Amino acid sequence: MNGQRTTKFDLSGYFYSKDSYSCALKGREDFPSPLVCVKGQSCNRVTYTDRSICAVKGSSVNISCTFNSHDKDIQSKFWFSPERSGRWQNLSQPEDLSEDSQFAGRVQVLDPETGRSTLRITDLRETDSAQYHFTFKTPGFEWRSSLPGTTLTVTDPDLQVVVKRSLSWSYVKCRSSCFLPEHVSYIWYLNGKMIPKETSDHSGIFHITDSYSCALKGREDFPSPPVCVEGQSCNRVTYTDRSICAVKGSSVNISCTYNSHDKDIRSKFWFSPERSGRWQNPSQPEDLSEDSQFAGRVQVLDPETGRSTLRITDLRETDSAQYHFTFKTPGFEWGSSLPGTTLTVTDPDVQVQVIWSSTGPKLVCHSSCPRPGGLSFVWYKSEKRLEEETSSSYGGNIDSAESYSCAVQGHERHRSLPVYAPKLLSLSVSPSAEIVEGSSVTLTCSSDANPAAKYTWYEKNHTLLRRRKLCV
Structure with a gap:
């Protein structure tokens, strides 16, 4: 009601x-x-x-x-x-x-x-x-x-290429499940190579070997999966993840599935466009496993036909880059314009978030670098490690006299700042000199707290206002 x-x-x-x-x-x-x-x-x-x-x-x-x-x-x-x-x-x-x-x-x-x-x-x-x-x-x-x-x-843009066919021609349209900005421009990719089309759709005669993908201009890192316009045997590469965040010193798997219309694949490998300055020819990608920066740290796994996984170990911040997969046949090479998987390598930046509800505060350990499958956490209560707490949400009773902090398991040296209830409450008066009756003064309430405290002023048990300073 x-x-x-x-x-x-x-x-x-x-x-x-x-x-x-x-x-x-x-x-x-x-x-x-x-x-x-x-x-x-x-x-x-x-x-x-x-x-x-x-x-x-x-x-x-x-x-x-x-x-x-x-x-x-x-x-x-x-x-x-x-x-x-x-x-x-x-x-x-x-x-x-x-x-x-x-x-x-x-x-x-x-x-x-x-x-x-x-x-x-x-x-x-x-x-x-x-x-x-x-x-x-x-x-x-x-x-x-x-x-x-x-x-x-x-x-992020969730795009799909929608295909409509007739007897003489086909039609492709870039469609999003989300509301898109007005007057947006599009980018189209043919077999991984960018083509000069900026509209949301186009039509014509398409070849059975070709796949198409689209993206929003300015949001190229989130293209649609490539689709075949005619049949299902076209050339295509589809990445499992568009972006991955990983912690320094750990390992990561970057995967894709692929299909070649011509089954005679002569070569296939992973590369990073950010390393093009070391290639013999900037327009000819080179195998990442032969790059000295990754010596002894790269392994390519082919668990089944049509699937490839790049594993990088002992991750460094300089490994932050895009990673692409390509393959070649006698008459075809998968293009390198279509974005691959973006890897971000960083320290585990964590913080304790205090969420208030009618039942009281709840503590959640938030990492700026989430990982597929989730992370395990370590909780500390006034510097003492709590062995039984490993989830992102603190499950114990919260004592206002204690401080709480957290870290990603295995990276305890990167602990969050502690959160704690207000303490050392103090009141200051300005001006501090003798106050003349009828004049104005400012009362300031201060405390040591994380997150910052909220203040309420009272006069004879009646609420005046809720802010740090009170002018009377």
């Missing part, structure tokens, strides 16, 4: 003209019914244009809703995200997204007409993936936040 959750299966009785109702299946709360007024059509309600939106990193998105207030005296209205509640002063009191530092300079609220609001987020990041809600307040009413809003998923 009015965006507030209730557990009743059905409702009967006296209904007010101001109230709206919606329902959802338990376990499928993300798909509630549209809101309805029981009496009249002037009830309080918020209706989202989209239940879910998928958008590409770096692009912009519009999240819209329509709303109606039974009391036309709306005092405030704003957008918020429940996933950001850990930063609110009060977990039960949503805060305006436009005042959140994560969205600084990237959020705009458009009100094109009465009863409609649009949240525009630009320069989208993966961390923007969340639910977004709209709320409004009148002197006697506040729209509640239990009713699901719009779920935004921000991801």
